[in-house]
Amino acid sequence: MQHKYLPLIIAAALSAMSVGAHASGYRFGSQSVAGQGTAESNAAEANDATTIFSNPAGMSRLDGLQITAGATVVVPHSTFNDSGSTRFTGSPTGGTAASDYVPSSVTAPSFYASKKLNDQWAVGLGMFVPYGTKIQYGNTWTGRYALSDVKLESVTLNPSASFKLNEHHAFGFGIDAEFMKANLGQAVDVPGSVAALAGTPNAAALAKQIAALGGNPALLRATRDAHGSNDGKDWGWGFNLGYMFTLDKDTRFGVSYRSPIVHKLRGSTVWDFSKVTDDPIVNGVLQAASHKVNSAALVELRTPETLSVNAFHQFDSKWAGMADVTFVRHNRLGDLDIQFPGTSEGAEVIRQQWKNTVRVSLGGNYAYNENLTLRAGVAYDQSPVQNAELTHPALPDSDRMQYSIGANWKLSPRSSIDLAYSFLDFKDANINYTNKCNPLATACTGNGETTRGTYQTHLSLIGIAYNYKF
Secondary structure: OOOOOOHHHHHHHHHOOOOOOOOOOOEOOOOOHHHHHOOOOOOOOOOOOOHHHHOHHHHHHOOOEEEEEEEEEEEEEEEEEEOOOEOOOOOEOOOEOOOOOOOOOEEEEEEEEEEEOOOOEEEEEEEEOOEOEEEEOOOOEOOOOOOOEEEEEEEEEEEEEEEEOOOOEEEEEEEEEEEEEEEEEEEEOHHHHHHHHOOOHHHHHHHHHHHHOOOOHHHHHHOOOEEEEEEEEEEEEEEEEEEEEEEEOOEEEEEEEEOOOEEEEEEEEEEEOOOOOOOHHHHHHHHHHHOOOOEEEEEEEEOOOEEEEEEEEEOOOOEEEEEEEEEEOOOOOOOEEEEOOOOOOOOEEEOOOOOOEEEEEEEEEEEOOOOEEEEEEEEEEOOOOOOHHHOEOOEOOOOEEEEEEEEEEEOOOOEEEEEEEEEEEEOOEEEEEEOOOOOOOOOOOOOOOEEEEEEEEEEEEEEEEEEEEO
16 A cells, blocks of 8 residues: 655646647646737737747837736636546446536736837846646545646746847847646545455454554455645746847747756655544554655656747738747656655656647737727647546646637727637547556555546636736
């Protein structure tokens, strides 16, 4: 019954690695409400301070001091239909159906400020939520041995600068300071472990020890799950680069790159065996036999880098078109080894093996009048998850389509409001994930469960931002 668990900190962190807005994984909301209105195809437009995120070279196009403060509300909807989840013994996990496991809504704020210093230099600062998730399956659902709950929060500070070489060439550079915090929980398969030991010398020894301490060994026939709670946090550092080529007053091309970030997530694990039976002596003996002690946990991970290529063209006084292609290098994320310093516990291996992905988006602007600009866009985004056998309940991801509309409304010559709405439609995500280590193993850690089923997911994004030019 060995099981130390920090894997969902890792899984949740990894689910957030895609750096393009609405990218595969747990990318949280949008980093630009104006960009959201065009399905994130507007990186070469560089029309406000949010260019700090998409391409810092775009600050060379902005005059004076400009700020943008926004928020995106994510409204998710997801259902899971179990198709035969089992314990490591092969018997059904039992439990309840997953329902209401995603929040009704979550909000991600953002803030950007850019300042033109002279004809060549501009500086800026971005603050945004690059990723996050909150899933609460509960302690009784059929996949509880893989995950009961997870919460991931993050924030990135992105100081940046741009240099305009001449009328055609501009360059940008930024530093990424990224904070990640995660909490998670998971059931421990005590009933399955006791059933697997039944009739063995180990089971007899447990019963004898319980009786010697004054406990009731008969309660071994009616054990319940234990539970583990974990947390972890870390700061990581990276950088982003941008280049913008202005062909003429109507046409621009951009290239941007965001580096990987190395994180060392450090956290703690707390185990609760108090509800396994109604006898604290039995519970104590079972916890000692499982070798589960409260301890630290550590995992090192490297986020994937992204490369984006984009274009913008003003067709006439009314119409503008734009496009973006973003490549995300996920394939460095192989299996993950979660270590438990200071204990004799073997590592837990999370089989990840993500693949590289591509996101393609197209969008357009229509100037309805001098005060109102309408936007629309569509995008296709691949998932890094390869197949059902490598899909985990922390990341029930799949390819998706994004459909967006938006608007910019000028309140005055200096201020405006951006509005955006997006609908993301995910393909059904099948899951057939098996933890390769069972609770009775001594050289590794794991529940040995297999989670089987199908996720059906879609979500809406509602964005609003205020822009001001000083």
